[in-house]
Amino acid sequence: MNEKKRLNGQMPYWKQIIYILTIGWIVIWIYRTILTPIYPIISDYFGGATDAELGHISSFYFLGYVCMQIPSGVLVDKLGKKQILIPGFLLFGLGALVVGLAQNIGIVFVGSVLAGLGCGTYYGVAYSLTAEYVPVSKRSLSTAIVNSGTAIGSGLGLISSSYLVGTGVLPWQALIFATIVLILLAVTMFLYFIRLEKPNKAINTKSEKKKTMSIRALFKPRMVSAYILYFSTLYTYYLIDTWLPNFLETEKGFSGTSVGLASSLVFFTAIPGALIFSRIADRIPMKKVQMIILLELLAASVLFITVTTTSQTILVIGIMAYGFFGKLAVEPIIISWLGESAPRGSIATMYGVFNFFGMSASVIVPSLTGKISDITGSKLYAFYLAILIIGIGTFLFYLINRFVRDTNENTY
Template sequence: MELTKKNTSFPYWKKIIFILTAGWIVIWIYRTALTPIYPIISDYFGGASDAQLGNISSFYFLGYVLMQIPSGLLVDRFGKKTILIPGFLLFGVGTVFVAMSQTLGTLFFGSVLAGLGCGTFYGVAYSLTAEYVPENKKSLSTAIVNSGTAVGSGLGLVSSSYFVGKGIIPWQYLLLMTTVLVGVMVLVFWKNILSKKPQRKEATEIAERQSEKRSSLKDLFKPQMIAAYILYFSTLYTYYLIDTWLPNFLETERGFQGTAIGLASSLVFFTAIPGALFFSRIADKIPHKKITIIILLEIIAAGMLLFMVETKSQSLLVLGIMAYGFFGKLAVEPIIISWLGQFAPQKSIATTWIDVNKVDTKRADTYR
């Protein structure tokens, strides 16, 4: 059933797509903003070691993974809006702690808080799209939502490389500006995300569906679900390897400097947007070929990653970065998720997406 806001003909599911996309943009601006400027942060804290710098992201993902399963269960039990707004407020508080830190200990604590807050978003985002987006629009809609991660990543990398790297603003100001964006998103969530209060007829239909498809632990470990977990693990591991490793690799191994590091790294994310929209559109038009499309994209992305590592030419490396973005994680993820939706237990949809996404913390952090 298509849900619309009162006194407007604009479908609610389309509004959800725009809101969730904006949410990912804000989260990923924070996630990537510090990576290109670790040397500046090291100097600020009196010469922090590579291991200590690596702990900035490690503590963020510690908080993120600790919130994954609890947030999924809470969303399924209490509703999306009830969990989403406090989660984003906690994200904002953590960002302020990081920005105002005078010691590494305080910075790590703020990173954990930010991770805990962001950990509430994933289950909400994909349970909303699974619940409200029409079936024939799911892959494309998920791709649009995921494009927020690409836009946010690119903005975070470029803005920190340029504004902070060139000494235009201190790195703390960049995080405080991110906090303002977090506050804006909280207002958007509060005003536009509906607190679902089913009418009697709808509640009866939901109860009947849930009684017919009572979820259990076994539902999360069907062969199709296990295959998706393994595939998604590999996809996300590679993507976050790129996210954490690429800026350092470009600087230390391939001679990129200054703003060029952020610009080259951001190409992964910006070229991912047209790739995600293109392949998701194809998957929606030929849904019986989703598995074939997924396998082909994974093979091509793996080949592009190998090419990036092996080539010594900066020009060819940039082409490899763009190709990986086009064929990589953001292109294949919406198709995996829409395919997985056929097998996920509907009563525990948020918990299922969280279960698949736990791999976020299994990232290769070259700074540790």
């Protein structure tokens, strides 16, 4: 149908969405990860910042990101996706510029908040676009492809930072400025490829009124179970994202570019895992809850082995296994599972609330881990805490979906 294609008529609109959204995540995650492998360099530049202060860089970014989730979801549903996405990405670029020009750690925190607020508009846009335009039979796989941008961006950020900054080739600010160029290129692509949509009109029919989002609908047992599980999943993921490079360097004997290479394995092995498990989920849609639980338990198990081993070989294998079974593998299945019951006209709001609860973990974990490290002298206890949180979250997800029935919905 012409509606699904751009004027050149060569590619369905839903496929263009997938490619463009993947690029957006690549840019966001390059920014998120370029500083984490070089925390010691950042600390020296700002006069000996503590681990807790370094953790605040990510925590302030994610604070801005989380605070934008629900407002941006509502605005996307009311004003349109493109109308929110482009100003958001421009604010992201402004925040990155403030970080790159900062002369003290406090200004870095300010820039991090601005960048987080800008990036916070992206999630609701991305997954409401896939939920609305991607065929149901391809939704989990398509979501996994879009999510692969997070893995690619993370790997590129970690490796480039470890090599170019860690070895003294470039100052750390140079990568921030390079990211700003990528942000502007992404904005140009959004302008060209993302369709301008009209704001949602008032809903008049009785049947459609029942589908509109309400506070009660946001806290059905199905939704609450997803919030709990997503918080648990992201707590561990952002511990790895922000502190794994430093953990490998300070406690596991890695050094130089090997820090970035080893850390990036988590993200690169996530791509095949996400694609494989999402394709399986699309073929057996009635078994998504069981798949989610299995992947969470596998991820927690391999992470425990990874952080407790004294062998670098087993540690590297464990990092790869966590990537294969972890957040990036299970997230597309959770998102598509939730999308099956999303009310029309409020999809971005639903995903915004969902991501708000999940991403709350990203605000807590960087600073809390830094504080644990400052107090105990090791980040190992932070990993134990993360594994415990995954276990509790998965158990609660199982109990709610096994024994609590939503109105007009089936339990598994």
